[in-house]
Amino acid sequence: MLSGASATYRAGGVISRHPAGRPCDNPDCSCPATAPTAESQLRAGRTADDWDAWMLSTPQYELRRDAHGRAVGIQLPSDPKRIRRVRVSAERKRALDLVAALLELGA
Template identity: 50%
Template sequence: MSALPTPIRCNSRPRVGGLVVPWISYEHGGHATFGTIDPVKAHRALAHRLCQVCGQRLEERFCLAVRPMDVRIGFAPEPALHPECLAYSKQQCPMLSGAAATYRTSSATAKHPAGRPCDDPGCSCPKIAPDEGHSARSGRPADDFDAWMIDIANYRLKKGPRQPNVLLGLDLAVPVLRIRPIRRNPRPDVAELLTLVRSLGL
């Protein structure tokens, strides 16, 4: 399958190695770290209906990259995307494309974007220490992902039950126009495992 062209919306975004740096990525001193999220930008994207990749306003339909755990908790913690920005991300993001088998480790993400720990006490780097969710996933096998397409009329924020000013993400208990798989991790063949166990006399 040929690569999709970069969405026109992303033409003004900086690039690293030819890849678009998502708008919500943490950037510092001219450097950006893929796989990190700037919490200030993420909050702004959620509150103002901005795409997490290009940073522009969402239109009549938006997409979410949804994991099984998101469905269980009832919300998607990351901001939405334009359909074409999600299509681009599916090809270029190692987590969505299936190229990455595991999540990045917390120690790698916590480093300065230049690839080394930041020793500047006035730097905002410590403010992007991995959240509890990232720490729990650090180094673990990648999740399955589905693409949910939703009408903008059903864009609904999920807020903290005791802290209404805290945006948890986007509510998933809304009508969904379409759900399509993005990535699936290989599952063990149960019959094959049972045959192996029997052959071992277990």
């Protein structure tokens, strides 16, 4: 999915196996889930999301924190060094082509 090679999510969702090859009954275990999650079931068989790879310089990374000071993500800058489109849906490609055509017209 991350390489852009898949056009759709798996039809059956994500099903991981416990490293020991058996179900795990320990709720505190850090092993992967052995059943599809609600999120993976929602995505199952659907068209893959568009995916871009953003290249940022180290000073451009700004850590975002919640009200308790826990890290929740990064603030993306408006001027990344480079954006590489990894996967572009047909709808997005049409929209990008239209924007490019309008820019050529000087609009």
